[in-house]
Amino acid sequence: MPVSEERGYAENQARVAELKARATQIRRLNDEFRKGRVGGMVVITPGIRAFPPERLAKALQEVQAFTSFNESNDPYGEHDFGSIEVGHHRVFWKIDCYDKTLEFGSPNPTDPDVTRRVLTIMLAEEY
Template identity: 55%
Template structure:
C-alpha cells in the first residue's frame, strides 16, 4: 500500500469512527456537563462533520475537527492505540491492530 492509499484507508476508518457515537468515544467532563440538548447537538456536529481543510486536516486523515454549539467551542480528535490501549497503534490503517478513541472536548479543556 503506498502512502496515499495508507492515508485514504485511515481517513475511511476515522469517518466510520465518527459515525458511531458511543463505542470508542470519550466525552470530557465539560462536554458531559452540557445540557441534554447541547450534548445531542455536539454529537450530531461530530457525526455530520465534513468541514475539512488544510488547517485542520494537513495529513488527510480526517482525525480532528472544531465547531461551536450554543456559543461553546468544541474540539474532537481521534487517536490510534494498540488493541490493549497501552501504546500507539503499529498501523492506524489496519483495524486488526488498532483501536480508535475519539475524544470530544470543550476547547478550554485542551
C-alpha cells in the same frame, strides 16, 4: 536525467503513492468510526459532560456529521480532528489510534485488527 536520478525519482513517487494510500485508508476508517462509532470508544471531557442533554446530543450529532475538512485542520488528510460551535462553546474532537489494549499507539492504524480508535470530544479550553 542520469539513471540514478531516475531511480531516486521513481522511488520517491512510489513512496508518495504509498503515503497517499495510507492516508486514504486511515481517513476511511476514521470517518466510518466517527459516523457509526464502531471500532473504538468515545470519551467526553468534564466540560462536555456538563452540557444539558439536548446540547450534548447536538454536539455528538455535529461531530458525526462534520465535513469541513481542509488543509489547515486536516493537513495529513486523515480526518482525525475537527472544531465545531455548539451554543456559545468552541468544541474540539480528536481521533487517536491505539493498540487493542489502549496502552500504546497502534502499530498500524490502517489495520482494524490491531487498532482501537478513541474519539475524544472536549471544550476548546480543555485541549
